[in-house]
């Protein structure tokens with residue numbers, strides 16, 4: 001989300017980010033939800049969107065001609081309304097998502113048991129993460145004991161009760177969030193809203209579900225969640241090692 005994004009005052013949701021959808025999406029349901037990312041802002045939270053009929057017309061016209069624009073009659077809505085409109089119109093095979101999440105949970109659970117046991121993860125005094133080095137460090141009595149290389153998955157915010165993928169979070173450096181883009185690509189391929197869209201209403205359990213999906217996708221050896229300012233930050237673990245004291 002860039003600072004230049006403008007706000008809109010919604011009668012229902014108050015002051016929110018301004019978003020744009022075609023007039024059909026605003027009123028309809030199950031019309032399909034086509035994302036029109038601005039090439040200048042490929043990670044924006046709420047790209048302009050239009051229905052399948054508008055997409056067909058746009059393809060015929062080749063660009064946003066007067067005819068395509070008139071037909072789409074793009075409307076300004078707030079980001080909360082956008083999320084509702086998106087959920088109502090997005091079409092996907094829910095079975096695919098359910099199967100993906102359950103097999104991913106099975107994968108992560110097995111990995112996690114081993115990770116926790118091998119590195120005594122539950123018994124260290126403190127943890128510190130550093131996004132620049134991409135590490136999660138566990139320590140006891142001020143001395144590092146286990147060092148992990150991690151990839152950020154995303155975060156749950158209790159302020160907005162929403163999930164946001166790491167790739168859409170401006171406060172993370174690219175290397176630590178780059179691999180979350182692999183899940184985004186998978187979501188685009190499978191047409192799954194929760195994997196393909198930057199931010200959506202969710203809870204901490206959704207966070208674990210998305211973390212499991214990413215863990216399996218990346219063959220992670222485990223996952224970890226740390227409290228953040230208002231919510232939780234989720235990460236998958238690439239590798240881990242005991243830090244031997246230097247003689």
Ligand SMILES: [Zn+2]
Nearest residue numbers: 022024051054
């Ligand atoms: Zn439309």
Ligand SMILES: [Zn+2]
Nearest residue numbers: 010013078081
């Ligand atoms: Zn609204």
